Amino acid sequence: MEYTFRNKVVIVTGASSGIGEQIALLFAKHEALLSLVGRDENNLMAVVEQCEELSGSRPLAILADLATEEGCQRVATNTILNFGRIDILINNAGISCRSTLQTANMADFDQVFNLNVRSVYNLTRLVVQEIIKTKGNIVNISSISGTKVTIGSLPYSMTKAAINHFTRLTALELAPHGVRVNAVLPGFTVSRLVIRMTNYTHKEYKSWINEAKSVVPMGDVCLGEDIAYAVVHLASEYSRLVTGAFLTVDGGALYGDLGNILKKQLVRGYAHAV
Ligand SMILES: NC(=O)c1ccc[n+]([C@@H]2O[C@H](COP(=O)([O-])OP(=O)(O)OC[C@H]3O[C@@H](n4cnc5c(N)ncnc54)[C@H](OP(=O)(O)O)[C@@H]3O)[C@@H](O)[C@H]2O)c1
Numbered sequence: 001m002e003y004t005f006r007n008k009v010v011i012v013t014g015a016s017s018g019i020g021e022q023i024a025l026l027f028a029k030h031e032a033l034l035s036l037v038g039r040d041e042n043n044l045m046a047v048v049e050q051c052e053e054l055s056g057s058r059p060l061a062i063l064a065d066l067a068t069e070e071g072c073q074r075v076a077t078n079t080i081l082n083f084g085r086i087d088i089l090i091n092n093a094g095i096s097c098r099s100t101l102q103t104a105n106m107a108d109f110d111q112v113f114n115l116n117v118r119s120v121y122n123l124t125r126l127v128v129q130e131i132i133k134t135k136g137n138i139v140n141i142s143s144i145s146g147t148k149v150t151i152g153s154l155p156y157s158m159t160k161a162a163i164n165h166f167t168r169l170t171a172l173e174l175a176p177h178g179v180r181v182n183a184v185l186p187g188f189t190v191s192r193l194v195i196r197m198t199n200y201t202h203k204e205y206k207s208w209i210n211e212a213k214s215v216v217p218m219g220d221v222c223l224g225e226d227i228a229y230a231v232v233h234l235a236s237e238y239s240r241l242v243t244g245a246f247l248t249v250d251g252g253a254l255y256g257d258l259g260n261i262l263k264k265q266l267v268r269g270y271a272h273a274v
Contacts, residue, residue, distance in 0.1 A: 005027055009079065009086050010088040011075065011086060011089045012024045013066060015044065016040045016044040018193060022224030022228040024036055024047055024059070028052075029054045034051055035075070036059045039063060039065055041063055060078065060079065062074060072122045076127050087136035088131075088136050088138070089123070089136075090139050090231060091120045094159075096197045097112045099155065099271070104155065108155070109155050116163065120140065137234075140167050140181070141186065142185045143185055145160050148258070167181055167244065167246070180234075180242060182239070183246050186222055186227045187222060187249065187253035187254065188213075188216060188250070188251075189224060211261060217251060217253065230249050
């Protein structure tokens with residue numbers, strides 16, 4: 001199976017780290033023209049350099065806080081100004097937060113919903129007419145947390161449940177325009193997400209990841225590239241009639257007993273979004 005995204009303009013949000021970085025690299029390998037979004041300039045530029053080496057064309061780097069109106073607007077405007085078209089949108093940027101109703105505060109709720117839901121809604125809205133013109137597609141990075149119920153995953157899981165329904169609703173609305181909308185649902189994946197939220201040291205994170213492996217039915221956690229393969233496949237021509245679909249990449253974690261693994265991150269009070 002040969003993927004090609006030659007002359008296709010792909011926006012990847014959260015391309016400066018973790019899953020988004022691997023998505024950007026895989027699209028670059030398949031010759032996409034990339035618009036990469038992040039906040040950390042050093043990390044984003046490092047990904048830009050690697051993508052350029054792989055694809056031969058330099059990605060557009062957009063430093064933007066997607067939790068702001070201005071940030072979303074800048075991504076849409078700069079991509080169109082630079083490339084003149086948009087084919088594919090990968091809504092990947094996200095943050096996590098573990099709490100319970102009894103420990104919750106509204107500032108964290110707002111922060112997580114603002115990025116994980118509002119910015120996805122807003123950016124998609126801002127680029128949809130361009131994607132309709134190219135009969136392109138959208139892939140949302142959701143999570144198994146959007147379906148699975150575990151203690152300690154409020155309010156993050158609620159944001160991913162919202163993204164799942166956003167995927168269904170927009171898939172139906174955009175199907176007559178030839179635009180597909182799908183979601184990938186990662187399970188435990190090595191990235192900076194948990195470290196950001198918990199402030200774990202490298203050693204603590206490694207030990208948590210090992211524990212996570214032990215509760216995944218297939219005995220392993222995902223790497224960013226495992227998620228990227230699923231994203232690229234859904235965005236490709238091989239999925240031309242796939243829309244409103246959910247592709248879980250989790251080694252079986254959705255169906256496994258995750259025990260207290262998420263609850264553990266509540267021991268420090270609770271784990272904030274950062
Ligand atoms: N890791 C997992 O186990 C897991 C499991 C299921 C789903 N997911 C989902 O996968 C997606 C990617 O997460 P990850 O695991 O790769 O985490 P990560 O390594 O922390 O990467 C998160 C990315 O989002 C960007 N970002 C965060 N806040 C932003 C903002 N306000 N504006 C613009 N960009 C922002 C970050 O940019 P900067 O670093 O430049 O700030 C970074 O590029 C998220 O939607 C997450 O919910 C992850």
